Amino acid sequence: MKKLFRRIRFCFFLCLILWLSGLLWFIDQIPTAQSNDTTPADAIVVLTGGSNRLEYGLQLLAHGLGRQLFITGVHDNITVETLLLHNATPQIQQILLPVADRSIILGHEAENTIGNADETKRWLNSMHYTSIRLVTSNYHMPRSLEEFNDTVKGVKIIPSPVEPDDFTMANWWCTRESRNLILSEYHKYMAAVARHWLVSQLRRT
Numbered sequence: 001m002k003k004l005f006r007r008i009r010f011c012f013f014l015c016l017i018l019w020l021s022g023l024l025w026f027i028d029q030i031p032t033a034q035s036n037d038t039t040p041a042d043a044i045v046v047l048t049g050g051s052n053r054l055e056y057g058l059q060l061l062a063h064g065l066g067r068q069l070f071i072t073g074v075h076d077n078i079t080v081e082t083l084l085l086h087n088a089t090p091q092i093q094q095i096l097l098p099v100a101d102r103s104i105i106l107g108h109e110a111e112n113t114i115g116n117a118d119e120t121k122r123w124l125n126s127m128h129y130t131s132i133r134l135v136t137s138n139y140h141m142p143r144s145l146e147e148f149n150d151t152v153k154g155v156k157i158i159p160s161p162v163e164p165d166d167f168t169m170a171n172w173w174c175t176r177e178s179r180n181l182i183l184s185e186y187h188k189y190m191a192a193v194a195r196h197w198l199v200s201q202l203r204r205t
Contacts, residue, residue: 026186029142031161032169040065041158042129047116047144048073050137052162054087057135060160061103062088062095066133070123072107072116080104113144113192117151124155131156137164139172139181143189150196 034056044066046057054071061069071083080100084093096103110119124132132152136144138161148157163169172178 022190023183023186026142026189027172027182030169031138031141031159034162035158035160037158037160038065039158041131041133041156042067043124043127043131044069044133044135044160045120046071047113047134047136047140050140050162051164051166053135053137054083056160056162058084058088058092058096060133060135062092067103068127069104070107070120071104072119072123073110074106074108076108078106080106113140113147113188114151116144117147120148121152124152130154131158133158133160135160135162137162137167138169139164139167139185143185143192146189146192146196150192 044057044060046053046069048054048071057069057071060066074083083104083106084096084100088096105123107119107123110116120132132155134141134144134148134157141159141161145157145159148155167178167181172182
């Protein structure tokens with residue numbers, strides 16, 4: 001009985017150490033600032049669901065860092081004009097409004113990150129694009145890259161993270177909301193890695 005208890009305790013502490021190590025690694029993967037990379041891509045892809053994402057994507061498009069802007073996960077009642085009105089400065093509106101009908105494309109099908117990757121893949125295939133700038137919140141970037149790298153094969157992905165208004169990576173542990181957000185993203189990321197690994201193993205059999 002004592003041996004069994006020691007084994008259970010050993011397994012518990014081993015799992016705890018692995019979990020904490022993974023968490024520290026995951027936190028290290030989260031960007032702490034916007035990227036200074038000005039390499040242009042075929043397209044800019046924005047994942048909806050967080051503050052400052054649309055604003056940054058429109059800014060990148062106005063600065064010529066992509067031929068088109070694809071926004072995935074948009075509500076059906078949202079239009080390009082509405083997005084520009086509420087998420088772009090007057091200067092950026094002036095630049096983009098004349099070309100908005102052909103340079104900004106809305107995707108209405110995605111409901112989560114997996115759906116974002118699938119919807120983007122179909123659009124990229126239709127356009128024959130081979131590079132994108134991926135715009136999402138900094139805490140969401142590791143999982144987004146995991147999903148996109150697994151789904152969107154043969155496409156160069158340039159991460160373009162943004163920091164939401166209500167979240168600061170520098171002191172994420174200071175509030176319950178930030179802690180819960182990081183832990184949730186960590187567990188979702190690990191689930192995505194495990195799912196991709198399992199699918200790859202099943203395909204080999």
